[in-house]
Amino acid sequence: MVLRRIESGIPGMDDLLNGGIPIRNVILLSGGPGTGKSILAQQYIYYGLRKGEPGIYVTLEEHPVAVRENMINFEWDPRPFEEQGLFAIIDGFTGGIGKSAEREKFVVQDPTDVRSLVDTIREAIEYIKQSTGKTPIRGVIDSVTALYLTKPSAARNIVLQLKKVFSGYGITGFFISQVSVTERGFGGPGVEHAVDGIIRLDLDEIDGELKRSIIIWKMRGTKHDMRRHEFEITNKGIVIYPDKIVKKRKT
Amino acid sequence: MVLRRIESGIPGMDDLLNGGIPIRNVILLSGGPGTGKSILAQQYIYYGLRKGEPGIYVTLEEHPVAVRENMINFEWDPRPFEEQGLFAIIDGFTGGIGKSAEREKFVVQDPTDVRSLVDTIREAIEYIKQSTGKTPIRGVIDSVTALYLTKPSAARNIVLQLKKVFSGYGITGFFISQVSVTERGFGGPGVEHAVDGIIRLDLDEIDGELKRSIIIWKMRGTKHDMRRHEFEITNKGIVIYPDKIVKKRKT
Amino acid sequence: MVLRRIESGIPGMDDLLNGGIPIRNVILLSGGPGTGKSILAQQYIYYGLRKGEPGIYVTLEEHPVAVRENMINFEWDPRPFEEQGLFAIIDGFTGGIGKSAEREKFVVQDPTDVRSLVDTIREAIEYIKQSTGKTPIRGVIDSVTALYLTKPSAARNIVLQLKKVFSGYGITGFFISQVSVTERGFGGPGVEHAVDGIIRLDLDEIDGELKRSIIIWKMRGTKHDMRRHEFEITNKGIVIYPDKIVKKRKT
Amino acid sequence: MVLRRIESGIPGMDDLLNGGIPIRNVILLSGGPGTGKSILAQQYIYYGLRKGEPGIYVTLEEHPVAVRENMINFEWDPRPFEEQGLFAIIDGFTGGIGKSAEREKFVVQDPTDVRSLVDTIREAIEYIKQSTGKTPIRGVIDSVTALYLTKPSAARNIVLQLKKVFSGYGITGFFISQVSVTERGFGGPGVEHAVDGIIRLDLDEIDGELKRSIIIWKMRGTKHDMRRHEFEITNKGIVIYPDKIVKKRKT
Amino acid sequence: MVLRRIESGIPGMDDLLNGGIPIRNVILLSGGPGTGKSILAQQYIYYGLRKGEPGIYVTLEEHPVAVRENMINFEWDPRPFEEQGLFAIIDGFTGGIGKSAEREKFVVQDPTDVRSLVDTIREAIEYIKQSTGKTPIRGVIDSVTALYLTKPSAARNIVLQLKKVFSGYGITGFFISQVSVTERGFGGPGVEHAVDGIIRLDLDEIDGELKRSIIIWKMRGTKHDMRRHEFEITNKGIVIYPDKIVKKRKT
Amino acid sequence: MVLRRIESGIPGMDDLLNGGIPIRNVILLSGGPGTGKSILAQQYIYYGLRKGEPGIYVTLEEHPVAVRENMINFEWDPRPFEEQGLFAIIDGFTGGIGKSAEREKFVVQDPTDVRSLVDTIREAIEYIKQSTGKTPIRGVIDSVTALYLTKPSAARNIVLQLKKVFSGYGITGFFISQVSVTERGFGGPGVEHAVDGIIRLDLDEIDGELKRSIIIWKMRGTKHDMRRHEFEITNKGIVIYPDKIVKKRKT
Secondary structure (H helix, E strand, O other): OOOOEEOOOOOOHHHHOOOOEEOOOEEEEEEOOOOOHHHHHHHHHHHHHHOOOOEEEEEOOOOHHHHHHHHHHOOOOOHHHHHHOOEEEEEOOOOOOOHHHHOOOEEOOOOOOHHHHHHHHHHHHHHHHHHHOOOOOEEEEEOOHHHHOOOHHHHHHHHHHHHHHHHHHOOEEEEEEEOOOOOOOOOOHHHHOOOOEEEEEEEEEEOOEEEEEEEEEEEOOOOOOOEOEEEEEEOOEEEEEEEEEOOOOOO | OOOOEEOOOOOOHHHHOOOOEEOOOEEEEEEOOOOOHHHHHHHHHHHHHHOOOOEEEEEOOOOHHHHHHHHHHOOOOOHHHHHHOOEEEEEOOOOOOOHHHHOOOEEOOOOOOHHHHHHHHHHHHHHHHHHHOOOOOEEEEEOOHHHHOOOHHHHHHHHHHHHHHHHHHOOEEEEEEEOOOOOOOOOOHHHHOOOOEEEEEEEEEEOOEEEEEEEEEEEOOOOOOOEOEEEEEEOOEEEEEEEEEOOOOOO | OOOOEEOOOOOOHHHHOOOOEEOOOEEEEEEOOOOOHHHHHHHHHHHHHHOOOOEEEEEOOOOHHHHHHHHHHOOOOOHHHHHHOOEEEEEOOOOOOOHHHHOOOEEOOOOOOHHHHHHHHHHHHHHHHHHHOOOOOEEEEEOOHHHHOOOHHHHHHHHHHHHHHHHHHOOEEEEEEEOOOOOOOOOOHHHHOOOOEEEEEEEEEEOOEEEEEEEEEEEOOOOOOOEOEEEEEEOOEEEEEEEEEOOOOOO | OOOOEEOOOOOOHHHHOOOOEEOOOEEEEEEOOOOOHHHHHHHHHHHHHHOOOOEEEEEOOOOHHHHHHHHHHOOOOOHHHHHOOOEEEEEOOOOOOOHHHHOOOEEOOOOOOHHHHHHHHHHHHHHHHHHHOOOOOEEEEEOOHHHHOOOHHHHHHHHHHHHHHHHHHOOEEEEEEEOOOOOOOOOOHHHHOOOOEEEEEEEEEEOOEEEEEEEEEEEOOOOOOOEOEEEEEEOOEEEEEEEEEOOOOOO | OOOOEEOOOOOOHHHHOOOOEEOOOEEEEEEOOOOOHHHHHHHHHHHHHHOOOOEEEEEOOOOHHHHHHHHHHOOOOOHHHHHHOOEEEEEOOOOOOOHHHHOOOEEOOOOOOHHHHHHHHHHHHHHHHHHHOOOOOEEEEEOOHHHHOOOHHHHHHHHHHHHHHHHHHOOEEEEEEEOOOOOOOOOOHHHHOOOOEEEEEEEEEEOOEEEEEEEEEEEOOOOOOOEOEEEEEEOOEEEEEEEEEOOOOOO | OOOOEEOOOOOOHHHHOOOOEEOOOEEEEEEOOOOOHHHHHHHHHHHHHHOOOOEEEEEOOOOHHHHHHHHHHOOOOOHHHHHHOOEEEEEOOOOOOOHHHHOOOEEOOOOOOHHHHHHHHHHHHHHHHHHHOOOOOEEEEEOOHHHHOOOHHHHHHHHHHHHHHHHHHOOEEEEEEEOOOOOOOOOOHHHHOOOOEEEEEEEEEEOOEEEEEEEEEEEOOOOOOOEOEEEEEEOOEEEEEEEEEOOOOOO
C-alpha cells in the first residue's frame, strides 16, 4: 500500500515529513502569539490552489478581508481562486454584521455554535464540488481555540466534530491551536490526543534575542524528523531550514 | 505456585517483565500525545490473535474503521480474526451514527454512560465465547481518559468498574491513559492506585531532538526491570531496546 | 504595494520597527506596574498631535485631569490640541461624577459596559472629524485590562470589539495590557492572539538593580527587530537604545 | 515508665524505630503508586498473626480475595488465621455485590459512609475478641485516601474518626495514604497533623533507574532514625537496609 | 514647574527618592509579615506631626490603642498631636465594640463596608481642618489588604475609591499591602496599577540569616533610585542605607 | 519604659529573643508535621507552671488525655497544677462525647463555632482567677489551623477574635499553625499579618537526612536573632543551639 501524501508547499517542511503530509491527516498547528501559525496555514492553502487543489479556510479570529490582505502581503492573492470556485473562505468572524460581511459567500450565523459552523463548512465544500467537480483537498480552521476559549471542557468534543467533517470529505489540513506565550503544552489533553498530528511553532527569547523554531511532535502514518529546526518568516512566507537544529530553548 | 504470564509480543518488552505480564493484570499505559500508546496496545492484541488468543479492543477516541486502518498500516490486519469471532472491536466512538457505524457489531449507544459501555463489552465477550469457546485473553480500552475528561472526580470509580469486568473474565491488558505533554503523573491519584501495573511511554525533547523511552513503574505479582529504556516505532511496530538505558530526561 | 507606516515618535523605536508601525495595526502594549506603558502611549499620541495627526486617548485607570498633568510633566501639553479639536480624551474613569468630570467632553456613563464605551469613542471620533475634517490617526486605550479584570473569560471578546472600532476608522495605536509583576505572559491567550502586534516593556531586578527593557514580540505586516533593548524614562519621555541589547533577565 | 512497642516484623525497620512502633500509634503510610505500601502493611499484619497477635485489615481499594492472593504470593497465607478468628478482613470494596463477596464475613454496606465503615470495623473487632479473648493488636486501613478522594475537605475529620476507633481499642497500625506520583506531601495538612507518625515510601527515577527508599518523618513517643534508607521488595516481602543511606532524590 | 515633595522622614529614604515623595502620590507599601511596613508608615506620619503637618492613620489590623503603644515604643508619642487636632487615628478595627473603643473619636461602624470607611475618613479630615485650619498632608491606610482579603476581585475598585479620597484632599501617603511570605507580587494586578508608586520591603533568608531590604519599584513624577538597599529596624525606627546594595535574594 | 518579658523556658530560646517574649505577644508557631510544635508549646506552659505562672492550653487536635500523656512522657506532669487550679486544659476535641470527656472541666460544646470556643476559654480563665487570684500568664491554642481548615477565608477573622481574648486578659503565648510539609508560608496572609510574632519550626531533608531548625521571623516589640538555628527534641524536650546556624535548606 503506497501512502498518498499532500505536499505542504512550505520550503523545507516536506523534507521533515518524509515527502509530505499523509493524506486525510488533521494536524494541530500549535504555537504562541506571533509564531506564524496563520502564515504557515495560508501558505499551505495557496500552494494547493496554484496546483489546482481546492481548499477551504475557516476564519474565526479575523475578518475575511484581513485574511485576504494578509495573503496578498505575501503575494498569495486568493481572490482569483475564489472567483473560480476553487477556494472558499468561511467567515466565522463577522456573524454577517457589517458591510464587507455582506459580500462574503459563506457566513457562519452563530460562530459560537459548532453545529452552525459545521453546516457552513459543508455548504462551502458542496459549492466547491459543484464549481470544480472536486472535493477540497486542503483545509484550515484558524483557530479551533477560539471555539472553546471560554468552555475548555468542550474542547475535545468540538475538535472531534470538526475532524469528523474533514475526514468525511477526505480533507488534509491544519487546526490552529493558540497557546499562551508561557504555555508549553499544545492546547490541553483533550485536543492533543484527538488529532492525527501535532506541529509546534515556537518563538523563544534566548540571550535577549527571539528565535523561531518548528518541531513535528506527532504524525500518524509516517516517519518524520524528530528534531527542532530553525525557520524564518520572509516576505515570501515561511522557510524552514532542515539543516539548522535548535538545541537551546527558553525554559 | 507458578505464575502464569501473558507474552506481550512487543520485542524487548517481555525481557523487562521477567517473561511477560502476570495474568489478569490490568495495566495503565500512560503517555503524552504521539508516544505510541495505541500502537503498543494494537501490537499486543494482534500478537495474541496470531497465537489464537481471543481479544477485545474498546475504541473511544477513534472510529473503528480508523483503528483497522492503523493496524493494517503495520500489517496487523485484524479483519480475518473479526470474521472468525476471535477478535471484537467495541465501538465507543460513533454512538451508532454514520454509515460505516452501521456495519459495526458492537456499538455503545451512549459512550458517556459507563454502564452502557460495560454492557457492550460483556456482549462482545459473550459473542467471542460463543464463536470460539474461549473467553478473551487480551483486552484494551483506548482510552479510559476519554471517559472522565470532563468529570475527573469520577475517574477512580470508572476505572474500578472497568477493571472489575476485565478481572471477572480473567482478561489481561491495557487501559490507555492520555496525559498532557507537560504532565509528569500517570493520570491522577485515583487512577494510578486502582490498577495492577503502570507502564509509561515518553517522548522528550533533549537538546533539540525527540527521544522515545519506556519505563515500567509498577507491576503487581512480578519483579520487573527498573530502568528507562529507549524504544522505536518501526514500520513493524514498537521495538524496545533492553540494553539502551535512557538517563537524561526533559524537566 | 508600499506599506504605509506611522512614526512612533519614540526615539529609537522606529529603528526597531523597520520605519514605523504598519498602518491600522492595533498593538498590545504589555508590561508590569512601573514599566512606562502610559508614558510611551502618551508620547506616541503627542508626537502625532505636533505633526497635525489627530488622536484619541481612552483613560480607564486615571482621571482625565491626571492624564493631562502627567503629559504636562513631560512637556507634552495636550490642552491646545484639545481646544483645536485635534485631540480627545475619553473619560472612562469618573462615570461623570465629580466637579472636574463635568468639564470633560467625552464621558463614558457606564465604563463597565463595553457598548457604552464604544459609543463614546465613536462620538469623540466624529467630533474630531467635524472639527478637523480628518479621522484620528492615532489611538490609545489605557488600559484594556481594566475592562475584564473581574471577568477574564470576556477578555477576547472585549478586545475584538474595540479593535473593530479602531480598524473601522483606520486608527493605529496601542491597547495597554497590565500584567502582574510576576507574570510572564502578555494578558492571556484570548488577548495575545487578537491583536496585530505585541510590544512588551519590562522592569527586572538584576543583581539588586532595576533594569528597563523593551522587546517587540509580534508585528503584523513588517519585519521587526527581534532583540531585547534597554530603554530609559528621561524627563523628555522614553528613549530606546537600539544598540544596547539586554541578554540577562530575572526568571 | 517503660514504653511498650510493637515489632514491625519488617526486616530493618525496627532498627530505625528504636525497637518498634510505640504502642497505640496510628501511622500514616504514605507513598505513590507502586511504592509497596500494601505489601508493607500486609507483612506487618502477618508477622503479628504468626506471633499470635490478632489483626484487622480494612480493604477499600481491592477485593478481599485479591488481598488474600497478594498475601499468598509472599507466602503469608492469612486464611488459617481467619478461620481461627485471629484475623479479619473488612471488605469495604464490594459493597456486598458479587458471589465471592457473599463469602466475606465483614462487609461494609456503604463504603462511602464512614459511620457504616466504623460500625463494621467494630463488629470485626468484637468478633475477634469473642473468638480469641484478645482485642486486635494490629490494624491497617488500605487506604484512607479512598474515603476522601472526592471530598478532600472531609479528610481530617474522617481520619480523626477512624483514629478514634483504633485508639479506643488500643490498636497499633497503619493508615495507607496514596499520593500522586508527582506529589511531595503526605496527603494534605489535615491528614498529616492528625496522625501519630508518618512513614514515607518513595520510588524515584534517578539517572534512568527506579530506586526505592523509606524515611520516617515523624513518630510520636520515640526517637527514630532521621535518614532516608534504601529498601527492596523481595519475594519474601520488604527488606530495609539500615546501612544504605539514599542521598540523592528526584526533584 | 517645580515639583513639590514631601519629606519621608525615614533616614536614607529621601536620598532614594530624589528629595522626597512627589506630593499627592499614593504609594503601595508592600511586604510580607515582619518586614516593617507599619513602622515605616508610623515614622512617616510622626515626622510630619513634628513639623506641624497634620496626618491621618486608618488602622484596620490593630486596635488604635495598640497603634499608639507601638508608636510610643519608638518614642513617637502621637497623643499630644491627637489632642491638638493635628493627628487622627481612624479606628477601622473595633467596630466600636469594647471599652477602649468608646474613647476613640473616629470609629468606622462597619469596616467591611468601604463607603462607611470613606465617610469616617472624611469626618476625620474635616475635624483636622476645623482644629488646625489645614488639610492633612500625610495619610496611611494600614492595610488595604484587609479590605479585600475575602473578595479579591473587588481589590482594584476599593483601592481606587480610597485613592480618590486621598487625591481629593491632596494627601500624600501610603496604602499598606500585605503579601504572603512566599509571594513575589505586590498585591495583584488590579492594585499594583492603581497606585502612583510602589515600595517593597523584603525579609529574605539568605544562607540561614534574615536580611531586610527595600526597593522602590515605581514612583510617578520623579526619578528614583533603581537599586535594592539594606535597611534596619533600630529602636528609633527604620534606617535605610543608600550605600549598601543588596544583590542576592532568596528565590 | 522597661519591656516586660516572659521567659520561654525552652533552653536556648530566650537568647534568641533578647531575654524572652515581650509580654502580651501572641506568636504564630508555624511548622509542618513532626516539627515539634506541640512539644514546644507544652514545654513553655509547664515552665510557667513550675514558676507559679498560671496557664491555659486549648486542645483542638487531640484528646485532653493524650495531651496529658504527651506531657508526662517528657516528665511535665500537668495534673498537680490542674488540681491546684493553676492550669486548665480546654477540650475543643471531644465535643463532650466519650467517658473520659466527662471528666474534663472545660469542654467546648461545638468546637466548629468560634464563639462557643471563646466562651469556654473565658470560663477557664475565670476559674483560674478564682482559684489562684491570678489571671493566666501563658496560653496556647493547638491549633488555630483546625478552626479554619475547611473555610480558609475565615482564617484572619478567627485568629483576630482569639487574639482579642488573649490580649484582653494579658496572656502571652502561642497559636499553633499547621502547614503542609511542602508549604513554605506560615499559614496564609490573613493569619501571618494578624499576629505579633512568627516562629517557624522546620524539618528538612538534606542529603538524605532530616534536620530540625528554628527561625524567628517576626517579634513585635523587641530585637531578635535573625538566624536559623539547629534544635533537637530530647527526652527532656526541645533544646535550641544558639551557636549552630543552619545555612542549607531543602528547596
